[in-house]
Amino acid sequence: MFFFIQKFSQASSKMLKYPFPVRLGTSRRTDTLSLKTFLQQKFSPLFPRLWLFSSYSVCMNKRQYYHTSPCCFKKKQKEAVIPARPPSTITYLPDSPKPALYITLAGLIPFVAPPLVMVMTKTYIPLLAFTQMAYGASFLSFLGGVRWGFALPESSPAKPDFLNLANSTTPVLFSWFAFLICERLSEAIVMVIIGLGIALHSELFLLPHYPNWFKALRILVTLVAFFSFIITLLVKNIYPEGGPKRPS
Known part of the structure; x- marks a missing residue:
């Protein structure tokens, strides 16, 4: 039990220090893969079924990161095309x-x-x-x-x-x-x-x-x-x- 708590505290402290590479010029997909790799390396001994959450993407930007689900993406609204008025009407x-x-x-x-x-x-x-x-x-x-x-x-x-x-x-x-x-x-x-x-x-x-x-x-x-x-x-x-x- 003591070993489990010590392992978890070490992993948490490392997460707070952002050991995974977060570069402003890289894409969101690179940041997502880096975070997944980090989680698999640190928490796979503790949570062997962590791969169940692999379908969820973590999006990073300059200031914060947030967790999103695939069902939360909004559909793009179609631009309303205003037809031109025909002449002589x-x-x-x-x-x-x-x-x-x-x-x-x-x-x-x-x-x-x-x-x-x-x-x-x-x-x-x-x-x-x-x-x-x-x-x-x-x-x-x-x-x-x-x-x-x-x-x-x-x-x-x-x-x-x-x-x-x-x-x-x-x-x-x-x-x-x-x-x-x-x-x-x-x-x-x-x-x-x-x-x-x-x-x-x-x-x-x-x-x-x-x-x-x-x-x-x-x-x-x-x-x-x-x-x-x-x-x-x-x-x-x-x-x-x-x-x-x-x-x-």
Whole structure:
């Protein structure tokens, strides 16, 4: 028993003095092997089954050493890859200049107000439907003017060629034809919807020169106008007609 205590105290004192080589420039694997060799030499007579703990690694650094288990290693977190936003999408809407964004949102009121009033009153009002169609046709003319004006400056990416100038007149033609058949209000509304769709398609795919934030605004306006016109057509077929008549 006395021999066992003396042997253990000698080994402990040697461990405190770090007899095994610990060099700052060496790798962790060298330090681990040195510590294992030292433990096997000093404690193998006392603990013959010390090899059971050989699977545990001892990591050394400049100041301290610590004992770790293989199950304690954390998995590396995968770096989150943020996909780039595709062009011509509504995700660029927050990038819009504040005046353009606020004016565009205010410009949606004439599209939304007529069907909202008719749904709340459960009555189809031809005058409100006509004002909604007229505003949509006027908006088509505005889109044609935007394309024409965008192609005029010398520094503009859209040149004043036949492609740009001819496409700027297309929404105006749909607007004119919608007013021409305004006696048949449902057909006029459908004509405005078609004009808005063709104008959006040409601006996003045929003439991709507008800034992305302007394309996002165009997508927003087209979607709101489309659904507002659809609601108006549904109200005409569901609710009875009433209210003031539109001027003939």
